[in-house]
Amino acid sequence: MNLPTNKRPETGVTDFDAWVKSVWQVVQGIPRGHVLTYGEVARLAGMSRAARRVSQAMRRAPRGMTLPWHRVVNAQGKISFPEDSSGYLRQKNRLEQEGVVFMNGKIDLDRYGYRGALDHLLWSEPL
DNA sequence: ACAATGACGCCTC
DNA sequence: AGAGGCGCCATTG
Numbered sequence: 409m410n411l412p413t414n415k416r417p418e419t420g421v422t423d424f425d426a427w428v429k430s431v432w433q434v435v436q437g438i439p440r441g442h443v444l445t446y447g448e449v450a451r452l453a454g455m456s457r458a459a460r461r462v463s464q465a466m467r468r469a470p471r472g473m474t475l476p477w478h479r480v481v482n483a484q485g486k487i488s489f490p491e492d493s494s495g496y497l498r499q500k501n502r503l504e505q506e507g508v509v510f511m512n513g514k515i516d517l518d519r520y521g522y523r524g525a526l527d528h529l530l531w532s533e534p535l
Numbered sequence: 536a537c538a539a540t541g542a543c544g545c546c547t548c
Numbered sequence: 549a550g551a552g553g554c555g556c557c558a559t560t561g
Contacts, residue, residue, distance in 0.1 A: 424558070446543050457556055463542040464558065480542075488542040495542075 427455055431465035438479040441506040442525045443515060445483045463488075478502040485515040 430453035438444050450458040453465075462480065469475045478499040482488045489496035491513070500510065508520050518524055 422558095447545095450543085457544090458558090459543040460541065460556065461543090461558065466542080477542085482542080483544055490542095499542085 424461075427453055427458070427461075428465040428468055430454055431462055432469055432473065432475060435466065435475055435477065435480060438476055439525060440476075441508060441520065442522075443479045443481050443485075443503070443508065443517070443520050444522055445517070446480060446488070447483055448522055449480055459483075481515060485517045485521070486513060 431449060434444070434449050434452045444452075446459040446462045447456075449462045450456060453462075455461070466475060466477045466480070469477075487496050487499050489499060503515070504510065508515055515521075516524075
């Protein structure tokens with residue numbers, strides 16, 4: 409449906425560049441205390457197969473821009489940084505500070521993920 | 536120009 | 549549940 413990478417002669421902007429901006433918006437829309445997977449972000453931004461590109465997009469965010477990057481995890485409900493890395497710990501701490509609970513290094517996506525967020529909207533389950 | 540690299544996901548076994 | 553294998557695709561070396 410949407411295959412990017414076509415340069416527009418005038419602007420020099422690629423479809424991928426445009427998609428990157430959508431990614432920022434999607435990520436900024438993730439409510440505090442909830443998470444989305446890379447695949448979900450990619451899909452919501454308009455490229456269903458671009459899960460691996462989401463991290464690139466977030467790294468491209470301008471310096472001043474606040475992006476809740478820590479609210480993006482992989483489809484297994486786990487943090488995608490190596491466990492021994494500082495990034496892993498930073499992300500985990502930020503999430504726990506928002507009330508997200510880890511069990512055996514995993515987040516319950518039915519509770520904190522996309523569907524979980526919908527449930528909260530529908531019948532206001534306590535977090 | 537070409538091969539390797541990921542903050543991934545899905546399907547199999 | 550968990551480990552492999554493979555497809556993905558812009559970027560990097």
